[in-house]
Amino acid sequence: MSRFWKPGTEKPRLVDDEEGGVLFYTASSSSSSGYGHASMEKQRQRLPVFKYRTAILYLVETHATTIIVGETGSGKTTQIPQYLKEAGWAEGGRVIACTQPRRLAVQTAASRVAEEMGVKLSEEVGYTIRFEDITNSELTRIKFLTDGVLLREMMDDPLLSKYSVIMVDEAHERSLSTDILLGLLKKIQRRRPELRLIISSATIEAKSMASFFDTSRRRLGRDGEENGPRKNPAILSVEGRGFNVQIFYVEEPVSDYIRAAVSTVNAIHDEEPMGDILVFLTGQDDIDAAIQLLTEDPHSRKQGLIVLPLYSGLPRGDQDLVFSPTPRGKRKVVISTNIAETSLTLEGVVYVVDSGFSKQRFYNPITDIENLVVAPISKASARQRAGRAGRVRPGKCYRLYTEEYFINEMSADGISEMQRSNLVPCVIQLKALGIDNILGFDWPASPSPEALIRALEVLYSLGILDDDAKLTSPAGFQVAEIPLDPLVSKMILASNDYGCSEEAITIAAVLSIQSIWFSDRGAQKELDEAKLRFAAAEGDHVTFLNVYKGFIQSGKSSNWCHKNHINYHSMRKVDEIRQQLRRIAQRIGIALKSCEGDMQVVRKAVTAGFFANACRLESFSHNGLYKTVRGSQEVYIHPSSVLFRVNPKWVIFHSIVSTDRQYMRNVIAIDPSWLTDVAPQFYQHQQLNPRPH
DNA sequence: TTGTGGTGT
Numbered sequence: 001m002s003r004f005w006k007p008g009t010e011k012p013r014l015v016d017d018e019e020g021g022v023l024f025y026t027a028s029s030s031s032s033s034g035y036g037h038a039s040m041e042k043q044r045q046r047l048p049v050f051k052y053r054t055a056i057l058y059l060v061e062t063h064a065t066t067i068i069v070g071e072t073g074s075g076k077t078t079q080i081p082q083y084l085k086e087a088g089w090a091e092g093g094r095v096i097a098c099t100q101p102r103r104l105a106v107q108t109a110a111s112r113v114a115e116e117m118g119v120k121l122s123e124e125v126g127y128t129i130r131f132e133d134i135t136n137s138e139l140t141r142i143k144f145l146t147d148g149v150l151l152r153e154m155m156d157d158p159l160l161s162k163y164s165v166i167m168v169d170e171a172h173e174r175s176l177s178t179d180i181l182l183g184l185l186k187k188i189q190r191r192r193p194e195l196r197l198i199i200s201s202a203t204i205e206a207k208s209m210a211s212f213f214d215t216s217r218r219r220l221g222r223d224g225e226e227n228g229p230r231k232n233p234a235i236l237s238v239e240g241r242g243f244n245v246q247i248f249y250v251e252e253p254v255s256d257y258i259r260a261a262v263s264t265v266n267a268i269h270d271e272e273p274m275g276d277i278l279v280f281l282t283g284q285d286d287i288d289a290a291i292q293l294l295t296e297d298p299h300s301r302k303q304g305l306i307v308l309p310l311y312s313g314l315p316r317g318d319q320d321l322v323f324s325p326t327p328r329g330k331r332k333v334v335i336s337t338n339i340a341e342t343s344l345t346l347e348g349v350v351y352v353v354d355s356g357f358s359k360q361r362f363y364n365p366i367t368d369i370e371n372l373v374v375a376p377i378s379k380a381s382a383r384q385r386a387g388r389a390g391r392v393r394p395g396k397c398y399r400l401y402t403e404e405y406f407i408n409e410m411s412a413d414g415i416s417e418m419q420r421s422n423l424v425p426c427v428i429q430l431k432a433l434g435i436d437n438i439l440g441f442d443w444p445a446s447p448s449p450e451a452l453i454r455a456l457e458v459l460y461s462l463g464i465l466d467d468d469a470k471l472t473s474p475a476g477f478q479v480a481e482i483p484l485d486p487l488v489s490k491m492i493l494a495s496n497d498y499g500c501s502e503e504a505i506t507i508a509a510v511l512s513i514q515s516i517w518f519s520d521r522g523a524q525k526e527l528d529e530a531k532l533r534f535a536a537a538e539g540d541h542v543t544f545l546n547v548y549k550g551f552i553q554s555g556k557s558s559n560w561c562h563k564n565h566i567n568y569h570s571m572r573k574v575d576e577i578r579q580q581l582r583r584i585a586q587r588i589g590i591a592l593k594s595c596e597g598d599m600q601v602v603r604k605a606v607t608a609g610f611f612a613n614a615c616r617l618e619s620f621s622h623n624g625l626y627k628t629v630r631g632s633q634e635v636y637i638h639p640s641s642v643l644f645r646v647n648p649k650w651v652i653f654h655s656i657v658s659t660d661r662q663y664m665r666n667v668i669a670i671d672p673s674w675l676t677d678v679a680p681q682f683y684q685h686q687q688l689n690p691r692p693h
Numbered sequence: 694t695t696g697t698g699g700t701g702t
Contacts, residue, residue, distance in 0.1 A: 101700065130702055148701045175700060283698060313697050338698050359698035372698070417700090425702090483702035514697070524695090580702090624694095639695040657696075665696095 040116055044082075047075030048239050055236060056080060057087045060165065064189055065197040065213040065233035069206045071240025072387060076200055077105075077169055078112050081142045084165050089196075090141035094164035099147040101175045102343060103129040110134070110144040130483075131576050147177045151184070152483065155432055159188055165196040171209065172202035172380065173342060174416045174445070180426055183443045184433065186213060193228045202380060206235055212444050243390035245352075249403040257355040258286055260400045262293045264353045265333055269305055272396070275350025276332040278340055280385050282359045282374045284311055287335045294333070304329060310336035310344070313514070316569065322346060341384055345391070352389040354382060356401040360415075363422045365454040367633060368612075370422055371658045378414030382406065416445040423447055423455040424486055428464065431471050432480035438469070461612060461682050462490050478588045482581065484508055491609030492585065494678070495602075500595035501585060503545055503602045509577040510544040511654055511666065516574065518567045530565035535642040538599050539651070539668030541606055543642050548574065606652060607670050608678040613653045615664065616672075626651065626664070629675070629683070638663035 044050065049070065059066045070076040077098065084096045100106045110127035119125055126135030127144040135143055145153075147168065154160060166185060171178055185197055201209050216231035254260040261279050268277055281287050287309045294307050308322050326332040326348060334346060338358045360375045377385075382399065389395025399406065418426070427438055435441060438452055459465040464476045464486055471477050475493055482489040488508045495504030510516055517527060534550065536542035547564075551571050554560035561568040582592055595601045607614075615626040615635055624647045626635050637644050638657065641664070650672045653664035675683045 103701080146701065152702055173700090177701060284696085311697085312699065341699085343699065361698075374698090429702090512702095644694075659696075663695075 044075075044079065044116060047079055048073070048241060049075040049079045052236060052238055053079075053083050057083055059234040059236060060084065060089075060196050060198065061087075062229055063234040064193070064195075064215075064229040064231055065199065065210075067199045067201055067206050067210055067213075067233050067235045068238060069202065069235065070200055070238040071202075071242055072391075073241030074238045076238060077109050078116065080167060080198065081144075082113060082117065085142055089164045093162070095140065095162050096142050096165045096167070097150065097160075097163045098142070098144050098167040098169055099150050099178075099181065100144065101147060101170050101173055101178060103146055104343075105170075106144045106146055113142060113144075131580065147175070147181045151177055151181055151429060154184065155480070158433055159192055160195075161192070163195070165198060167198040167200065169200045170342075171199045174413070174418075176417045176421060176426065179416060179418045179444050180429060182212070183441060184430075186215075186442060189213075189215070196229070199233075202384075206237075209233075209444070210235055212442075242387055243392075243394040245386045245390040245395045245397050247386060248396065248398045249406065250400055251402065253402055253405065254400050257281070257357065257400050258290050259293065261335075261353050261355055262290055264398050264400070265294060265305075268351050268353075268396075268398070269331060269333075272351065274329075274331060275393075275395070276326055276334065276346070276348045277351040277353065278346060278349045278388055279333065279335045279353040279355075280341065280358070281335060281337065281355050282357050283337060284309075284313065286355075287311060287337070290335050294335075304331055306330055306332045308332065308334050310334050310340060312337065312339050315518070340388065341381065346388070348392060349388055350393065350395045352385055352395065352397040354385045354397060354399045356382070356399060356405075356410075360420065361417075362420050363451060365448065365450040367631065368422070368454060368458075369633075369656050369658060369662070376410065378412060379406065379410045380413050382410065418443065418445055418447050419451075421447075421451075423451050424458050427452065427455040428459060428471075428476075428480050428486050431459075431465065431469075431476070436470065458612065459486060461679065462486060462609070464490065474589070478590075481588050482584055484512055484581075487609045487612075488512065489609075491605050492581070492590065494608030495605040496590045496593075498595065498601035498605045499593050500598070500601045500605055501590050501592055502594040504605050505578055505581045505585065505592075506548050506574070507541045507544055507602070507606070508581060509574045510548070511541075512577060513570050513573050516544070516547060516566055516570045518561075518565045523565070527565045531642065533564065536599070537646075537669075538603060539643050539648075540641050540654075540666045541668045542599050542602065545602070547571075603668055603670055604674055604678070606668050607674045610652045610654065611675050611679040611682060613664075614670065614672070614675055614683075615651050615653065617647055617649050617651075633662060635662040635664050637667050638665045641665065641667045643667045643669065 068076055081096050081098050090096050100109065106127050106129050110125055111121055114121040114125040117125060122134045123136055123139045125142045126140040128135055128149050129146050130149065160166065168178060168181060171182065189195055199209055210233045213233045261281065265277055265279060281290060291307050291309055310319065310322050322334050340346060356377055357374050358377050359372050361370055361372055363370045386397035389397050430438055430441065438456065439449060456465065456469060463472055464479050466472050471480060478493055479486050479489040482492060488511055492501065492504045492508055495501045534543050534546040536546055547566060558568040561571055585592060612630060614629045616629060618625045618627060624636050627633065628635060635656065637647065643651065648669035650670050651667045652670050654666035657663045657665055
């Protein structure tokens, strides 16, 4: 490696130091010959986690819960499951599970472990993510899976009885499903004392996680030592392979973080040795603005600077550019959203510029609306961002906020996703597992009672929960089986009565992905024209049916998608989700049936799920002002909707985006009489009569 | 007349 580095500008020795780590990741092509295996063993032993092997196994043996504080590159994800297996935790048909928040992490960890063990992936080592079950129920002893999949498994096996050890990795990220899982695992422990948990967490969270799992003080007046593991969690810290990152703060608060980021990039380029730069901004708008400043401003026009955007909505090909190696003598600048904080790892980054902000979702239980707002990040996020500079050699992180702000103002962990979300999907999951007292559930971070009560109300109004807040039969149990937002699931249930389940399933699949349209800001006009080819007078949901029909008629052609500004990858995903939903529908007794073009029944089925989102056009309105029937909130049809400027008198929306106005996205026209048909208890007749003028 | 932080079943 080091021969590629230009002497004098770099420190080759440090690069050599890291070579073990680099080799560890690149030696994967070696065969399973004796020699290859031996060298793999050596690589395993070089990982920081190796010297804690005995300690980890001892703690797992003696404690119900072990918290491993492991930094990036410690090897914990791939090694600990193997240590457990070697120590006998997979004997007697038992399985060791390791959960990840993301699909990609599941796949890469599983392949790596299979390779290290010299076994075929899917046999002794396997993985499960949605749409992909690479396991063998007879053979698989180590199983990687997303935490969402493990939650689904609990619906069939509430005690997760086949697992001897469950390792919850990346628990510090506190994703919605990780938090639900942690709460449930704590409950399972009471019924299964032999179960062991390993929670892998970042430093900052370890203590609160430990106190959450500490059940030792709950034993009331029972004398004598019980057999079995200790109830108070053990904490073990494992160092990572990251290099030191020097932190710099601004001396005075900046008023414009985009301009500050751009001038910081320019200063790094002028003054610092080679090495790529990663800039954290909040969204596509910020990123475009920063790139424009960097590339068009003559003062900041630099030679040798390759400026690349990175965000989730970016077309796949453009996203891949950030992974291409930086040509010699050039410097890559990646301007990114939070996607580079956890989901993607860029090698070669030496400098990080941190704006201190990210976009975060906030849910308002009073209005029942989720907003996406720019908000300050937490200390934990700031540390994670800084760490991105230390992967290949010592790095530098430039924070566009003051040190005083970091120390005194920045919150330690931020607000967990659970506390910022609509809890309808979460509540139905718990109800499906028979948890009656939702308000008393022991969460790692409790959501607000208002949000929980709102979720219970919504589920009650949908007929999914009864007066005792228990799942109704069969509707409630059916909805819980469908892996979608319960409002969408309710639409699918209703479609059975209307004879349009095929259409409802297609609509559900499209609604559950981000967008089927290929978004390109430069080609807005072409996109609008393409949309007109499929636009239906009834609204966006029916438009989706037209697009899907065209896609099928084209033979699922990528070329056809391209010509129509439709995202081919999205359509493939729609197809996958459709297949899954059709299987589930049949299993729960929904007949697959098409209404053969009768769009009235489709609209009625949508109404049966989304009646709470009904809106009426204000009779005096000339600019498309609607009011929600339930809360009299002012809303408008989003300009991306096919019903924009059509303004039917009555509409139902799928979701709201909130900017300067509240915009309804994915809108369908309805007849108000359907509302009282599908939800008589929710709507009273007098509310629906237009106000006299 | 406009906008998509990131995950996931």
